[in-house]
Amino acid sequence: MKLLKRFLIVIVVLLVLVIGTLLAVPFLFKDELVGVVKEQINANINATADFADVNLSFFRSFPHLSLGLEDFTLTGKEEFEGLRLVEAAETSVTVNVKSLFGENTPLEIREVALREPKVHVVVRQDGLANYDIALPAEETVETESSAADALQIALQQYSIENGSVIYDDRAGDIYLNISGLNHSGTGNLTLTEYDLDTETTIDQMTVEQGDIAFLKNARLALDAIFHINTETSLYQLRDNELKVNELLLNADGEVQMMDEDIRLDLSFNSPGSDFRSLWSLIPNAYTADYQDVAIDGSFTLDGLVKGIYNETTYPA
Numbered sequence: 001m002k003l004l005k006r007f008l009i010v011i012v013v014l015l016v017l018v019i020g021t022l023l024a025v026p027f028l029f030k031d032e033l034v035g036v037v038k039e040q041i042n043a044n045i046n047a048t049a050d051f052a053d054v055n056l057s058f059f060r061s062f063p064h065l066s067l068g069l070e071d072f073t074l075t076g077k078e079e080f081e082g083l084r085l086v087e088a089a090e091t092s093v094t095v096n097v098k099s100l101f102g103e104n105t106p107l108e109i110r111e112v113a114l115r116e117p118k119v120h121v122v123v124r125q126d127g128l129a130n131y132d133i134a135l136p137a138e139e140t141v142e143t144e145s146s147a148a149d150a151l152q153i154a155l156q157q158y159s160i161e162n163g164s165v166i167y168d169d170r171a172g173d174i175y176l177n178i179s180g181l182n183h184s185g186t187g188n189l190t191l192t193e194y195d196l197d198t199e200t201t202i203d204q205m206t207v208e209q210g211d212i213a214f215l216k217n218a219r220l221a222l223d224a225i226f227h228i229n230t231e232t233s234l235y236q237l238r239d240n241e242l243k244v245n246e247l248l249l250n251a252d253g254e255v256q257m258m259d260e261d262i263r264l265d266l267s268f269n270s271p272g273s274d275f276r277s278l279w280s281l282i283p284n285a286y287t288a289d290y291q292d293v294a295i296d297g298s299f300t301l302d303g304l305v306k307g308i309y310n311e312t313t314y315p316a
Helices: 002-028 030-042 275-279
Strands: 047-050 053-057 065-076 084-095 107-123 151-169 174-186 193-209 212-229 234-244 247-257 262-269 302-309
Touching: 030 047, 247 275
Parallel strands: 107 151
Antiparallel strands: 047 065, 053 065, 065 084, 084 107, 151 174, 174 193, 193 212, 212 234, 234 247, 247 262, 262 302
């Protein structure tokens, strides 16, 4: 009994030491990690990244380290001085702990989660956009290791919770407003060829071009699997289902990014034929009284987009 009792005491002590170490290590590396994150972001973008506080934890994504950035902001410079491109209540990044050790080990990011992000994209009349913040290769800040060596994206999943997006393209006279965006994607993004399984819901989406509103406060839901080949820049759409208000749509095909062209081979259709679902897309038609409106009739919706898209050529 004494031997068993001593053994149990040793186990308890070891557990306390392990838990204590897991609690202490994040604080020991906090300043170093915060410095690396801010340095690597700001050294390679033409914008200012900042955050109010950092939370570190081993328990949220054990055995990896979870880094939470509170009140993250990404603010423009020069022509877009003061305009926030991105802000988020919390940005959670999961980092491979092993990548924190060793001078030549890249910082490996495995998961990214955004809570209540707000994205505001502006394209001026002259075509200059506030999202074009990447510095040319010759202007990036040189450190002991290059940015490519210092940061390695090894994502397994990512998510967006209750996000919003404003896309204000004044050159193309296009306006997009999205609120209540929830999106998640899973897949081994470290591979050159993989399946990306996504789920997306949008509470309200408005799309306008000029004085024409194509969608107004529409609800969307999309479940889709994308087969991605990064070597050939080929994106294939597989099992999917898109619902816009009451209209259900299916799509199939692929998109390939080429040197100067985009090759499209897509088809779409609506498996339903009730005209009521098509009627729901009309701006201001999909309201609280929608179910009480008498709508009869049927329709067939099929289409395709096939060919090359570039500055001078449009697909069939």
